[in-house]
Amino acid sequence: MKEYAETPVWGARKQxxxxxxxxxxWAPDADEITLHLxxxxxVMAKSGGWHVATAAAEQGILYGFERDGQVFxxxxxxxxxxxVHALSKLLDxxxxxxxxxxxxxxxxxxxxxxxxxxxFTRDGTLKAAxxxxxxxAAMGFTGIExxxxxxxxxxxxxGYDVVLPYAVHPAxxxxxxxxxxxxxxxxxxxxxxxxxxxxxxxxxxxVQKQLCPxxxxxxxxxxxxxxxxxxxxxxxxxxxxxxxxxLRDYGVDGLRLDAVHQIGLPGDTAFLRTLADHVDKLxxxxxxxxxxxxxxxxxxxxxxxxxxxxxWNDDYHHAVHTLLTGxxxxxxxxxxxxxxxxxxxxxxxxxxxxxxxxPGQHEPRGEPSNHLPPECFVNSxxxxxxxxxxxxxxxxxSLTGPGQVRIVHALLALAPFIPMFFMGEEExxxxxxxxxxxxxxxxxxxxxxxxxxxxxxxxxxxxxxPNEKSTFVNSRPYDALEDDAAEWRELTTHLLNLRHEHVxxxxxxxxxxxxxxxxxGRSMSARWIFEDGALEIIFTMEGPPGSLxxxxxxxxxxxxxxxxxxxxxxxxx
Numbered sequence: 001m002k003e004y005a006e007t008p009v010w011g012a013r014k015q016x017x018x019x020x021x022x023x024x025x026w027a028p029d030a031d032e033i034t035l036h037l038x039x040x041x042x043v044m045a046k047s048g049g050w051h052v053a054t055a056a057a058e059q060g061i062l063y064g065f066e067r068d069g070q071v072f073x074x075x076x077x078x079x080x081x082x083x084v085h086a087l088s089k090l091l092d093x094x095x096x097x098x099x100x101x102x103x104x105x106x107x108x109x110x111x112x113x114x115x116x117x118x119x120f121t122r123d124g125t126l127k128a129a130x131x132x133x134x135x136x137a138a139m140g141f142t143g144i145e146x147x148x149x150x151x152x153x154x155x156x157x158x159g160y161d162v163v164l165p166y167a168v169h170p171a172x173x174x175x176x177x178x179x180x181x182x183x184x185x186x187x188x189x190x191x192x193x194x195x196x197x198x199x200x201x202x203x204x205x206x207v208q209k210q211l212c213p214x215x216x217x218x219x220x221x222x223x224x225x226x227x228x229x230x231x232x233x234x235x236x237x238x239x240x241x242x243x244x245x246x247l248r249d250y251g252v253d254g255l256r257l258d259a260v261h262q263i264g265l266p267g268d269t270a271f272l273r274t275l276a277d278h279v280d281k282l283x284x285x286x287x288x289x290x291x292x293x294x295x296x297x298x299x300x301x302x303x304x305x306x307x308x309x310x311x312w313n314d315d316y317h318h319a320v321h322t323l324l325t326g327x328x329x330x331x332x333x334x335x336x337x338x339x340x341x342x343x344x345x346x347x348x349x350x351x352x353x354x355x356x357x358x359p360g361q362h363e364p365r366g367e368p369s370n371h372l373p374p375e376c377f378v379n380s381x382x383x384x385x386x387x388x389x390x391x392x393x394x395x396x397x398s399l400t401g402p403g404q405v406r407i408v409h410a411l412l413a414l415a416p417f418i419p420m421f422f423m424g425e426e427e428x429x430x431x432x433x434x435x436x437x438x439x440x441x442x443x444x445x446x447x448x449x450x451x452x453x454x455x456x457x458x459x460x461x462x463x464x465x466p467n468e469k470s471t472f473v474n475s476r477p478y479d480a481l482e483d484d485a486a487e488w489r490e491l492t493t494h495l496l497n498l499r500h501e502h503v504x505x506x507x508x509x510x511x512x513x514x515x516x517x518x519x520x521g522r523s524m525s526a527r528w529i530f531e532d533g534a535l536e537i538i539f540t541m542e543g544p545p546g547s548l549x550x551x552x553x554x555x556x557x558x559x560x561x562x563x564x565x566x567x568x569x570x571x572x573x
Contacts, residue, residue: 008024008026008047008048008050008052009022009024009237009241010024010025010026010075010076010237010238010241011023011024011025011074011075011076011077011078011166011241012063012074012076012078012088012090012091014059014090014092014093014094015054018056019056019057019058020054020055020056021054021055021056021057021090022052022053022054023035023037023044023052023053023054023055023063024050024051024052025044025050025051025052025065025074025075025211025212026049026050026051026212026214026215026234026238027049027051027067027211027212027214028048028049028212028214029212029213029214030051030067030211030212032044032046032051032067033046033051033065033066033067033211034065034066034067035053035055035063035064035065035066036063036064036065036066036071036087037055037057037061037062037063038057038061038062038063040055041066042055044065049214049234050234051065057090058090059089059090059091059092059095060089060090061089061090062081062087062088062089063087063088063089063090064087064088065211067210067211070210071087072207072210072211073085073086073087073088073164073207074088074207075164075207075208075211075212075238076166076238076241076242077089077151077164077166077167078091078093078166078167078168078175078245079091079167079168079174079175080151080164080167080170082170083153083154083170083205084151084152084153084163084164084204084205084207085205088167091175093245093248093249095176096175096176096179096249096250097176097179097180097183098179098183098251099182099183099186099251100183102186102251102286103285103286104191104253104286104287104288105142105143105189105191105253105287106287106508107287107289107309107310107375107418108375108418108504108507108508109142109500109504109507109508110142110143110191110289110375110418111140111141111142111143111413111418111419111421111496111499111500112141112142112143112144112145112193112378112418112419112420112421113136113141113143113144113145113420113421113422113423113426114145114147114380114383114384114420114421114422114423115129115144115145115146115147115422115423116147116158116159116384116423116433116475117129117146117147117149117169117172118156118157118171118172118472119423119433119472119475119476119477120132120423120476120477120478121476121478122476122479124171124172125171125172125173125177126168126172126173126177126178126180126181127173127177127180127181129181130180130181130184130185133181133184133185133187133188133190134188136188136190137188137189137190138493139426139489139492139493139496140492140493140495140496140497140499140500141190141421141426141496142189142190142191143190143191143192143193143253144185144190144191144192144193145193145194145195145256145420146192146193146194146195147159147195147384148160148162148194148195148196148197148258149168149169149172149178149194149195150162150163150164150165150166150167150168150169150197151163151164151165151167151168151169151170152164152169152202152204152205153202153203153204153205153438153439154204154437154438154439154440155171155438156171156436156437156438156469156472157436157437157438158384158388158435158436159195159197160197160202160224160258161202161203161204161437162197162201162202163201163202163204163205163206163207164205164207165196165197165198165239165242166242166245175250178250179249179250179251182250182251182252183251186251186253191253191254191289192252192253192254193252193253193254193255193256193289193291194246194250194252194254194255194256195255195256195258196242196243196246196255196256196257196258197258197259198228198239198242198257198258198260198263198271199222199224199228199258199259199260199262199263200222200224200225200226200227200228200262201225201226201228202224202225203225203443204439204443206225209226214229214232215228215229215232215235215238216228216229217229217231220265222262223262224262227262228263230263230264230268230270230271231264236271236274239271239275240274240275240278243255243275243278243279244278244282247279247282247284247288248282248284253286253287253288253289254288254289254290254291254307254309255289255290255291256291256292256293256312257272257275257290257291257292257293258293259293259295260272260292260293260294261294261295261296266296267296267298269298269301272292272301272305272308273301273304273305275290276290276301276305276306276307276308277305277306279306279307280306280307287307288307289307289309289310290305290307290308290309291309291310291311291312291378292308292311292312293311293312293314294311294312295314295365296365296366297315297351297353297354297365297366297367297369298366298367299311299351299366299367299368299369299371299372300367302372302376303371303372303376309375309376310375310376310377310378310418311351311376311377311378312378312380312383313346313350313351313377313378313379313380313417314385314386315335315342315346315350315351315352315353316343316346316350316352316377316379316380316417317379317380317381317382317383317386318331318332318335318342318352319335319339319340319342319343319345319346319352320339320343320381320408321335321381321386321396322335322336322339322342323339323340323343323522323541324396324399324400324404324405324408325396325399325400328360333360333361334353334358334359334360334361335352336360337358337359337360340518340521340522340524340541341518343524344516344517344518344524346379347415347514347516347524347526347537348370348514348516348526349368349369349370350369350370350372350374350376350377350417351366351369351377353365353366354366354367354368354369354370355367355368373511374415374416374417374418374507374511374514374528375416375417375418375507375511377417377418378417378418378419378420379412379415379417379418379419379420380412380419380420380421380422381396381405381408381409381412381421381425382395382396382421382422382425383420383422384422384433387422387432387433388433388434388435389435391463392432392434392462392463392464393432393433393434393435393464393475394432395424395425395429395430395431395432395433397428397429397430398430398432401562402428402484403560403561403562403564404541404560404562404564405428406491406558406560407539407558407560407562407564407565407566409425409491409492409495410491410495410556410558410566410568411537411539411566413492413495413496413498413499414495414498414499414503414535414537414556414566414568415526415537416503416506416507416511416528416535419499421492423477423478424477424478426488426489426492427478427482427485427486427488427489427492428482428484428485428487428488429477429478429482429485430482431474431475431476431477431478431479431480432474432475433475433477434464434466434471434472434474434475435451435464435466435471436466436467436471436472436475437466437467438467438472439467444467447466447467448465448466448467451463451465451466495556498555498556498568502535502555502570503535503570505532506528506530506532506533506534506535506570507530509530509531509532509533509573510530510531510532511528511529511530512529512530512531513528513529514526514527514528514529515527515529519540519546520542521542522540522541522542523538523539523540523541523542523545523546524538524539524540525537525538525546526538526539527549530573531573532572532573533570533571533572533573534552534570534571534573535568535569535570536548536549536552536568536569536570536571537566537567537568538565538566538567538568539565539566540563540564540565540566541562541563541564542563543559543563543565544559544565545557545559545565545566545567546567547567548567548569549569549571551571552569552570552571553569553570553571554567554568554569555568555569555570556568
């Protein structure tokens, strides 16, 4: 062991050109922290609230931090020797495969597939997922959004119960497997976005509670547990360094930021702006894309903060969902009043809730968003949230049938907003995506009972037990090939080819304005003006769509027996 001589940092970091590693843990209320490293022990030096040490070691060596007689893994562990309670393993980022000539992609070219590594293939691994990247790219996708990769308790889960956000979940593979996945995806022209959970920790294995309880704000709670104290610079640094790890060490192209409305106090966007500035200063030589999920519908920071590209636009989803299903329970209630009118608003302004009062809503939310260009909104017809948070995880196509779903599939693909599809959607999968976990004992029982009690407003249905392995297995979208899967894949490929040929060049030329008009109860005309031309869409649920403008060249037309239709055209500037 050697005297520590660096600025304190979270976790273990390999020092350049030596065999030494620096170790750091912020635990201001701990009198003493002991480093355990490969059978050796040393009391760490305390500097302010930090406990620090330097020692020579090799990659893969096990280590942990002892407090009050108990040894814990590193809260910033990059690699675990097993589950969330195991010791941590040293990882040198220099051993991860590095990008070879990848310069990223313009955000406006994004066509995203959201996927969950554990259910994307039968193997449920990053290696198996990497083998499918060529076919995903061939369909016209240009981006992959990976649901959270950080380690959580057990083998199965969505990833939002992460407790070790630096460590790749071992059921998916090793850190080196993730680096290889990123390189393979980028070789096929796919940017990789990682879903980052910075708003809470899961209920099992949260080592911060034992090692550094000052990490949390005891005066607040989130819907998922204790609130994190983002007023502390050491806490902010923990997450800023995590973002750096994904972007620099693994070379990913961006982060989807989960539930940012639970980061800091209500209405607070300070950390988001700090994160955007931090990422901008990394100077990675390629575009970086930050995409927050924000229930508050706040708009200004999306265009003010560098690299803050777009928001998940649940409003668009809710309008489409209620329009096709007629459902009006829970958060769908305000959108069920006039779903087509809300869809018109979403096509014009991006978000629907913009601070106005709406029937069925407890209180107004949001702020005006019409000044934002279309690429500032990630639209979707289905996501893990909106499928998986149903009682049985039903997909939209299972609720309504394929007819009208094909029409909104085309609308999503060809409208100028950033389209995102959930894995399996591209081939019309009917497989559910259910809520699944892998807990034991009292926590398993609590989660199972809690899941059942979540749905008082939903139809009375048998809710699958999250801890049963069958719930996880049933959520694989590609296990059973649908009879019309080939037809759906052909449709998706055709639509995405049209998007890249006609819509993306307009987006890249620069947005100027839009003209969106409700023609009747369930028909609309939308025209977006760009520097190099215009995109026009006629969308109807009442029969064949009407004619495009006289200067508009038709590129796509579809009708369905259900009475829905879409007509799409472009015109030059």
